[in-house]
Amino acid sequence: MSASPASPGARQTVALALFGLALVAAPFVVDRYILSIILLCLIGAYLGQAWNILMGFCGLLSLGHALYLGLGAYGAAALYVKFGIGPWLGVFVAMALAVAASFVIGWLGFRFRIEGVYFSLLTIAFAESARIGFDNWAWLGGAAGFFLPVRAEDFGQYWNLRGGPFFFYYLALALAAGGLFVSARLRASKLGHAWLAIREDAQAARALGVNVTRARFMALFVSAAMTAVGGVYLAFWGNNIFPGQIFDMAHSIDIMLGPIVGGVGTLFGPIVGSFLLVPLGEALIEALRALGLNAPGAKALVYGFLLMGIIAAAPSGVWPWLARRLRLQDREQ
Template identity: 45%
Template sequence: MQRTSNQASDTKRWSAGALVFAALAVVGGMSNAYVISLLTIVLLFTFMGQSWNLMLGIGGQLSIGHALFVGIGAYAVAILNIKYGVTPWIGLLLGAVIAGFVGAVLAWLSFRFEVRGIYFALLTIAAAEFVRIMFGGWDYVGGMQGLFYQAPSGAMDLGMLRGDARFYYFVALALAAIGVAGTELISRSYWGYVWRAMRDDDEAARALGVRTFRHKVLVVSISAATAAIGGGVLGLVQGAIFPDSIMGMAISVDVLIGPVVGGLGTAFGPLVGSMAAIPLHHAMGALGDALGLPGLNSVAYGAVLILVVWFLPDGIWPSIVRLYGATQLPARGRIPQLRKVEE
C-alpha cells in the first residue's frame, strides 16, 4: 500500500514541477528586460547547478572547479561559431563531448591514484586555473582579449541559436526544466541508486557488487558534459567570453551556490537556491557600486552561505518540504554529502 502512496507523491512532485515552469514561462512573457536577463542567468546557473548537484549531491564527488567545464563548453561554441560560422548546436555537442572526456580523464587519474574527497576537489580547482591561465596566453582562443559574438540582429534564428533576450530566457528555461526533470529521473534510475549507495558508503557499496571506480568516473564525466552545455549557452547570452569571466573561480562558486543553498541532492534545490542567491548577488553588486563599496556582493554571498549552512544545513528546499510534513526525507544534522567528502 505504501507503494501507491509513493506513486501519488511522484505525480504530485511532477505536477508541482510543471506548474513552477509554466509560471516561469508566463513570467518570461510579461517581465521587463532587466528581470528577463537576470532570470536567464538564474536559470542557466540552475542547470549548471544541477550538473554539479549530480556529481556531489548524488554521486558524492566534490568539485570546486566546475568553471573548467563551463569554460570548455563556452569556448567550443564560440570558437566554432565565431571563427568558422558553425551552428552553436554543434558547438554545444562538441563542447559536451570534450568536457565529458576531460572530466573522465581527470577523475580516472585521480581515483586511480587514490586522490579522493577534498583532495580531488583541490585538483579540480588546479585544473580549472591551469586551463584558464593557458587560454589567457593562447592567441588562437583570443587570449586575454577574449572572443566576441556578432551583435544579434534581433531576429530569432533557432538553427543558429540567436535571438533577443526573451529568446535566451526561454532557452535557459528549457535547460533548467531539463535539468530538474533529468535529476529526478536519474536519481530514480539504476545510476541514481548505485551512485547514492557509493556516496553513502563506498566500501559497503563495493561489497554489494557496485563497481564504484567506473561509476565515479561516469558521474564526473556526465556532470562535466552537462556543465559544458550550460557554459556554451552562457557564452552566447553574454555575447563575449574571456578566460577570467567564464573560467574563473567566481564561476565555480556561482555553479555550486545554488545547490548548496537550495538543497544538495534534490531536484528542486538548485532552482530554489539560484533564485535566492543570484538576484541577491546582483542586487548587492548594484548597491555596492552605488555606495562606493565594491565587493559588497561577495560579502553578501559569504553571509548567505554561512546563514544557510548554520540554520538550514540541508538547504532551503528540504526545509520547506519538511515544513509541509513530508516525512520520507531523512533527518540530517549536516549536509551528509559534505560530511562524506570530509571523511
C-alpha cells in the first residue's frame, strides 16, 4: 500500500500502523528514560480513552475519574497483599468495584435529574469522599500509603504483574491499543450511536425512542471499568498507593487534559493529547532543573497557557486539526 495518493481512510491506517510499529520497536531503540516517558504517554492515552467514552461519546462530564482509578488500584492491591489473590483475578474485582461506585453516582444523577455541571460536581464529591475515606482507613495504610512487596523471587510472575520495565512497557502498549480498539468498536456500535445522539441532544434522542438512562449507565460502567484497569496497572507498576495522590483532583484533571487537548469525542484525540502533554511536562521539569529553578506549580501554569492557546487556535482539539493537515481524515470523527 502506498501512502501518498490513497484515500484518507487508507492513509490513516498506514499512519496508525507506522506509529504502532514504532511503539513496538521503541524498547530496542531508545533508552530507559525515554521509554518510561513513552510508557506514561501510553497510560495517559489509555485513561484518556476511558474518560472520553463518557464525556466525548455520551456527553457526561466526569471530574472525578480518579475515584475509579483509586478503587481499581486499592481493590487489586489489597487482594494481592492481604489475601494472596493475584491481579489477574483482582482486576475483575477492581472493575466490579468501580462499576458499583459509578452505579451509585449514576443512580443519584439520573434518578434525581442531576444534570450538566451538577453531575460533574457529584463526581468530584465522590472522588473527594473516597480520598478522605482511604486517608483514614488504617487497614489499607491510611494516609501513609499502601505498599506492595517487591521480592526478587516474585520476579517473572507476569500473571501477578511482577516484571521489569520492558514488561510494563508492553503492558501499557497493550492497554492503549486495547483502549483504542474498544473505543472504535463502541463508537461504531448501536450503543455508540445512541451515545452520540444523547451527547448532541438528549431530549431528541429520547423522542426517538432511545433509552437515555440505560445508555448513560452503560457509558458510565464502561468508562469506570476501563479506568479501574488503569488503576490496577498503576498500583502494580509503582508498588505504592497514596490516597492523597491517586484520588487527588489533580489526577482527575490529568486524565481529562489529554483528550481535551487532543480532541474530545474523537478516537485518536486522547492518544495525541497524551503524547503531547506528557513529554511537554517532562521537558518542562528538565528545563527548570537546568535553569536551577525550583518553581512548583510551573507545570500547571504552562499547561494552563497551553490549554488557552489550544482552545483559541483549535477549539475542537489538536487531532481534528492535525488530521485535516495530514489529510488523514475527510471529516471529523
